[in-house]
Amino acid sequence: IQLLLEEMQHILRFLDWQAEQWDSRASRPSVDQPKEEEEEEGFVAYARQQAHIRRRLAAVFRESWRKVPDLIASGFDDDLPVEEDDGIRKTLPH
8 A cells, every 4th residue: 555655656746747847848948949930839839738738637646546545544444436347336345
């Protein structure tokens, strides 16, 4: 369980780091960046979009994982919804 919690934090930190890398690419000239103005604008827009995607993904994960520590601490006392392969939501037995 500790490994799960640590991996969740690693994923969030990695996504934050990736977003910062894309922000950095969008804000500073690089040898790899295109030289044409239109191409540079496109590159900046793409880099900003990539940063946004990673931040949004991290936000979705944070919200989805918000209750995990409490569930672990409670010993899974509540009926937890589980989605089976057939797409039907069921609950875990006690």
